[in-house]
Amino acid sequence: MSTADALEQLSHDDYQRDGFVVARGLVGATALGLVDREIESAFAQPPTTVTPQGVPIVVCWRHHVGGARTIVTLKKLPALSALVRSAAMLGLAARLTGAKHLQLFETIVFNKPPGEGEPFAWHNDASYYPFDPTQLVSTWIALDPCDAASGAMELARGSHRVGAVAPVHVKTGASLVDATTALVPSDPTGRGFEVMAPLLAPGDAIVFDGFTWHASPPNRSARQRRGLCIRYLTHPARFAPELGFGGAFARQITTEPGELISSPAFPVLWAR
Numbered sequence: 001m002s003t004a005d006a007l008e009q010l011s012h013d014d015y016q017r018d019g020f021v022v023a024r025g026l027v028g029a030t031a032l033g034l035v036d037r038e039i040e041s042a043f044a045q046p047p048t049t050v051t052p053q054g055v056p057i058v059v060c061w062r063h064h065v066g067g068a069r070t071i072v073t074l075k076k077l078p079a080l081s082a083l084v085r086s087a088a089m090l091g092l093a094a095r096l097t098g099a100k101h102l103q104l105f106e107t108i109v110f111n112k113p114p115g116e117g118e119p120f121a122w123h124n125d126a127s128y129y130p131f132d133p134t135q136l137v138s139t140w141i142a143l144d145p146c147d148a149a150s151g152a153m154e155l156a157r158g159s160h161r162v163g164a165v166a167p168v169h170v171k172t173g174a175s176l177v178d179a180t181t182a183l184v185p186s187d188p189t190g191r192g193f194e195v196m197a198p199l200l201a202p203g204d205a206i207v208f209d210g211f212t213w214h215a216s217p218p219n220r221s222a223r224q225r226r227g228l229c230i231r232y233l234t235h236p237a238r239f240a241p242e243l244g245f246g247g248a249f250a251r252q253i254t255t256e257p258g259e260l261i262s263s264p265a266f267p268v269l270w271a272r
């Protein structure tokens, strides 16, 4: 089966059942090469002290002890900017989620360097975000081969149906809120969930729901492990600062609490 046919077969039903799908070959070698070069040039820049305002940003996250982040504007990376807005990305996200609205709010590269890249504790993303509703889809694209040794993502199949859980410290798994809010277990198999860790080649992607539990082990290999994650809100959302801690993008929200998130920093890229 061709890559295009295999991508075409990924279905809304699979996504709804499992909370994620693996999209093999989502980004072709040529486009990926251009994006990779831009991302490497962004990582070559020093850590950032100021978050740009009023424009989409790209967060370059060095996930190791003492690793700082560099933030650049998306428009400085034209191949990545084109990818984020491409029919391939938006069409797949819309088909899988059934969304009528795709609004970019975060583009982030998780770089786990060889030998020292740290783990991510089990968490879901929705718990961090100051949105109401917190409906989102993430497309996590492998820039390097990802396997257990290099710290590939693990996902708990069907866990998106559990709903709200506490946000946790991403490295330790310690709860960031009161002790009464449910935590994602440190071993989801103990709660009856099947844990999948798809092996990914560069250009393969995992498309997952904001409520899906996921984690990743440290990078014990001699290879770097980078993943490019692009997140879209799948419904118009109001700013609800009490619901989440956000990320760098949260410093770009200028909306009043209770108002719809609407800003050139968070463009609606697709609607029907």
Ligand SMILES: O=C(O)CCC(=O)C(=O)O
Pocket (backbone or CB within 6 Å): 110, 120, 125, 138, 140, 151, 152, 153, 214, 215, 216, 227, 229
């Ligand atoms: O890159 C990783 O291993 C984890 C990424 C993650 O937690 C996310 O994209 O939400």
